[in-house]
Amino acid sequence: xxxxxxxxxxxxxxxxxxxxxxxxxxxxxxxxxxxxxxxxxxxxxxxxxxxxxxxxxxxxxxxxxxxxxxxxxxxxxxxxxxxxxxxxxxxxxxxxxxxxxxxxxxxxxxxxxxxxxxxxxxxxxxxxxxxxxxxxxxxxxxxxxxxxxxxxxxxxxxxxxxxxxxxxxxxxxxxxxxxxxxxxxxxxxxxxxxxxxxxxxxxxxxxxxxxxxxxxxxxxxxxxxxxxxxxxxxxxxxxxxxxxxxxxxxxxxxxxxxxxxxxxxxxxxxxxxxxxxxxxxxxxxxxxxxxxxxxxxxxxxxxxxxxxxxxxxxxxxxxxxxxxxxxxxxxxxxxxxxxxxxxxxxxxxxxxxxxxxxxxxxxxxxxxxxxxxxxxxxxxxxxxxxxxxxx
Ligand SMILES: [Zn+2]
Ligand SMILES: [Zn+2]
Numbered sequence: 183x184x185x186x187x188x189x190x191x192x193x194x195x196x197x198x199x200x201x202x203x204x205x206x207x208x209x210x211x212x213x214x215x216x217x218x219x220x221x222x223x224x225x226x227x228x229x230x231x232x233x234x235x236x237x238x239x240x241x242x243x244x245x246x247x248x249x250x251x252x253x254x255x256x257x258x259x260x261x262x263x264x265x266x267x268x269x270x271x272x273x274x275x276x277x278x279x280x281x282x283x284x285x286x287x288x289x290x291x292x293x294x295x296x297x298x299x300x301x302x303x304x305x306x307x308x309x310x311x312x313x314x315x316x317x318x319x320x321x322x323x324x325x326x327x328x329x330x331x332x333x334x335x336x337x338x339x340x341x342x343x344x345x346x347x348x349x350x351x352x353x354x355x356x357x358x359x360x361x362x363x364x365x366x367x368x369x370x371x372x373x374x375x376x377x378x379x380x381x382x383x384x385x386x387x388x389x390x391x392x393x394x395x396x397x398x399x400x401x402x403x404x405x406x407x408x409x410x411x412x413x414x415x416x417x418x419x420x421x422x423x424x425x426x427x428x429x430x431x432x433x434x435x436x437x438x439x440x441x442x443x444x445x446x447x448x449x450x451x452x453x454x455x456x457x458x459x460x461x462x463x464x465x466x467x468x469x470x471x472x473x474x475x476x477x478x479x480x481x482x483x484x485x486x487x488x489x490x491x492x493x494x495x496x497x498x499x500x501x502x503x504x505x506x507x508x509x510x511x512x513x514x515x516x517x518x519x520x521x522x523x524x525x526x527x528x529x530x531x532x533x534x535x536x537x538x539x540x541x542x543x544x545x546x547x548x549x550x551x552x553x554x555x556x557x558x559x560x561x562x563x564x565x566x567x568x569x570x571x572x573x
Contacts, residue, residue, distance in 0.1 A: 183498055183499065183565070183568075183569070184303065184426050184564075184565070184568050184572060185499075186299050186499070186560075186561045186564050186568075187561065188256055188459070189298075189299045189302070190203040190299075190557035190558075190561050191557070193295065193298065193530065193548040194348065194556065195296075195556075197291050197292075197295050197556050197557065197560070198271050198291075198293050198553045198556055200220075200294070201250075201287050201288055201291040201553065201556060202273035203220075203273075203361065204217060204220070204282065204287035204290055204291065205273050205275065205282050205287045206273050206274070206275060206276050207275075207276060207277065208227060208275050208277055208280040208281055208282045208287070208372060209260075209261065209262060209280070209438045210262055210263070210264060210280055210320075210571070211261055211317065211318045211320070212237075212238040212239050212317045212318050212323075212324070212327070213239065213323075214239045214260050214261060214536075215239070215247055217260045217290065218234065218239045218240070218241050218260065218315070218317070219295065219418045220221060221241045221243075221260065221294065221315045221562070221567060222234050222241050222243075224294050224297075224298075225241065225243030225297060225313065226243075227245075228243075228297055228298055228301045229301060229304075230244055230297060230301065230313070230367075230508050231243070231244040231246070232244075236323060236328050236332070236333050237259030237316065237317060237318075237325075237326075237327030237328030237329075237330065237331045237333065238318075238333045239317040239319060239326060240314065240315060240316045240317055240324065240327070240328040240331070240333065241313070241315040242312060242313065242315075242328075242333060243312075243315075244310060244311075244312050244337075245300060245301055245304070245307075245310060245312075245313065246304075246307075246310045247304055247306070247307025247308055247309050247310060247571060248304060248305050248306075248307065248308070249306075249309070250308060251307070251308030251309025251310075251341045251570075251571050252310075252340040252341060252569060252570060252571065253309060253310045253311075253312055253337040253338065253340050253341075254309065254310070254311050254312070254339065254340070254341050254342075254570055255292075255312045255314055255326075255334075255339035255341065255342040255343070255520060255524060255526070256293055256296060256297075256311055256312070256313050256314065256343050256344065256563065256567060257315075257342060257343070257344040257346070257517055257520055258286075258289040258290050258292065258313070258314070258315050258316070259286045259289055259290075259315075259316050259317075259319035260286055260289075260290050260315050260316065260317060261281075261286055261317055261318055261319055261320050261321075262275075262280050262281055262282045262284075262287070263280070263281055263283045263284060263320055263545060264279060264280060265279075265280070265281040265283045265545065265547055266278065266279050266547060266565070267281040267283070267547060268282065268547040268548045268563050269547075269548055269549075269550055270333075271550070272414065278561045281546050281547070281549075283450035283546060283547065283549040284319075284320065284321065284544045284545060284549070285346070285347035285349070285533065285549070285551055287347070288532060288533070288551060288553075288556060288559075289345070289347065289484050290315060291556055292556060292559045292560045292563060293313055293563075294360050295556070295557075295560035295564075296313075296560055296563050296564045296567065297311075298327060299312050299560065299564045300567060300568065300572075301465035302565055303572050304363045304569070306572050306573065307571050307572050308369045308486070308571055308572070308573060309570065309571035310337060310406040310571075311567055311571065312337065312339055312392070314328065314333055314520070316521075317515075318528065319515070319517075320476045322367070322479050322514065322516050322545040322564070323433030324391075324516060325357075325516035325517065325518075325519040325520060326516065326519055327522075329519055330525070333366070334520075334523050334524075336524075338430035338524075339523070339524045340427035340524060341458055341488065341525060341526045341570060342517075342519070342521055342523070342524045342526035342528075342561065343526050343527055343528075343566055343567060344517045344522040344527075344528045344529075345490075345528065345529050345530070345531050345559060345562075346396075346515070346528070346529075346530050346531070347531055347551055347555060347559070348530035348531060348532050348533055348534075349531035349532075349533050349534045349540075349541055349542065349543055349544055349549065349551055349566050350532075350534070350543070351506070351528075351530070351533075351534060352532050352534050352535065352536065352541075352544060352557075353532055353533060353534065353535060353552045353554055353555045353558065354502060354503055354504060354532060355503070355504045355506060355528065355531075355532030356494065356496055356503050356505050356506070356531055356532065356562065357509045357532070358484070358489050358492060358505060358506070358507060358527065358530075359484060359489075359506075359508065359509045359510060359546070360484055360485075360486040360489050360507065360527040361483060361484060361486070362444040362445065362479065362481045362483050362510070363482055363483070363484055363509065363510055363528065364416045364482035364510075364511055364512075364513055364514055364515050364518065364528075365416075365444055365479075365481060365482075365510075365511070365513065366442065366443055366444065366445070366477065366479055366480050366514065366518075367440060367441070367442050367445060367449075367450075367477075367479040367514035368440065368441045368442075368449055368453065368475055368476060368477040368478055368479075368480040369438065369439070369440050369475075369476055369478060370438065370439055370440070370441060370453070370456055370473065370474065370475045370476075371436065371437065371438045371442075371473075371474045372394070372395045372397065372436070372437040372438075372456075372460045372463050372471055372472070372473050372474075373434060373435075373436050373471065373472045373474075374390040374434060374435045374436070374437070374460075374469050374470070374471050375390060375399065375433065375434050375469060375471075375472070376388035376389055376390035376393060376418050376431075376433060376434070376435075376468065376469040377433060377468075378430065378431055378432055378433035379430075379431045380389050380429065380430070380431070381427075381428065381429040381430055381431055382415065382429065382479065384431060387431040388467070388468040388469050389431050389467075389469075390424060390432060390433065390434050390435040390469050391425060391431070391432065391435050392425045392465075392467060393435070393463060393464045393467040393468075393469040393471075394422065394424060394435035394436075394437055394464075396463050396467060397399075397437065397460050397463045397464065397471065398419050398422065398437065398461060399411060399459075400459045400463050401419060401455075401456060401459055402417070403459075404417050404452055404455040404456065404459065405417055405452075407450065408451060408452075408455040409448065409452075410484035413443070413445070413448050414443065415441065415442060415443040415448050415451075415452050416440070416441065416443070416476075416512055417439065417441050417452055417455075417456065418439050418441075419437055419438070419439040420438060420439045420440060421436070421437065421438035421439065422435070422436075422437055423435070423437075424436065425435045427438045428433065434459070437570060441453065441456070442512045442514070443481070444481050444510065445481060446480060447562060449477060453475045453477075456473065456475065456489055457473045457475070458485075460473050460488065461473065463535055478513040479515070479516055479518055479538075480518045480522055481518060481519070481551040482514070482515050482517055482518035482521060482528055483521055483524070484520070484521065484527045484529075485490065485521075485525040485527060485570055487527060488525055488526050488527045489507075489527050490571055491511050491569060491570075492527055492529065492566050493505055493507075494534060495562075495563070495565050495566050495569045496562055496566075498565075499562065499565045500558065500561065500562065503558075503562075504532075513526075515528065516560075526564075531555055531558070531559040531562065532555070533552060533555040534551065534552065535551075535552035535554075538552065540552045
């Protein structure tokens with residue numbers, strides 16, 4: 183087992199400086215010219231074979247060992263969020279309305295650090311490491327865009343690894359659950375059409391507001407009456423728009439919302455229930471419903487075998503780290519598409535430090551993490567990759 187600690191100790195200040203530079207200059211979605219440029223330049227400096235503009239603004243760096251072996255995909259996301267930063271630190275965002283509030287500046291820094299550390303071991307490496315820096319994770323579309331552009335070909339990955347900094351847990355914690363750890367997510371819209379009329383003469387109209395209201399109430403029975411008692415799912419109506427006058431019954435009402443579950447079959451069941459209820463209830467009340475459902479994200483599923491390997495590697499290189507295996511969240515992540523293509527693992531690295539006030543949740547305008555997690559997470563990820571390709 184390689185000891186990466188001399189490298190992390192020597193380089194951690196430079197990595198933290200890089201993270202702060204990325205933090206000062208957040209970019210959104212697929213528009214990441216500065217960030218992708220920094221990533222491509224650094225990967226080239228390390229001697230990796232670099233491809234840019236994969237999935238619009240994604241960057242791929244291939245580190246080829248001198249011996250034959252498997253290809254390990256290491257994924258990091260680069261995009262920030264449309265949030266006005268409220269932190270008063272000298273590395274706060276310099277772009278109004280944009281902020282690295284999810285820690286993707288940390289992920290980009292950590293993956294570059296892993297590329298740097300592993301590139302020193304090329305002569306002992308049996309296999310290849312494909313570093314994938316993706317755009318638009320927050321839109322749920324970056325991974326799919328890179329896959330459509332061929333990121334999973336030439337070479338085809340045998341394994342996929344990734345991490346997320348995690349401010350729900352303190353530094354020194356790693357969360358790594360077997361099977362479905364993060365949810366599948368879909369969004370839906372329901373357009374209820376009735377017949378408009380005078381608010382004083384409801385018998386001459388067919389009221390879409392009353393129909394839509396009954397739909398919202400009836401949708402609550404999907405999780406309580408359509409799902410098995412041991413299956414979990416969420417149906418949330420998050421938008422209800424209808425009418426713009428006190429004495430006019432409008433002709434239409436529009437609902438939108440999200441569905442979540444840990445299995446594709448359960449997401450399908452939620453979608454079917456939603457469609458049946460919306461159309462049936464609207465029809466019973468003299469209206470009609472048009473239902474549109476889009477699945478945004480598939481569930482994120484970790485391989486128990488890869489997890490077992492990672493747990494034993496982490497326990498060897500950082501025996502003090504607390505490993506948590508019993509965990510699931512209804513949040514979704516498009517790392518799920520890489521893990522659907524190749525077995526692998528996605529783990530959360532605790533990044534909070536409550537004593538220093540660094541424990542605001544992800545997507546909060548005062549989100550920030552303890553930067554001591556950068557060398558730690560880089561060591562964990564580098565050690566995990568090395569366990570597959572470096573003897
Ligand atoms: Zn996020
Ligand atoms: Zn994130």
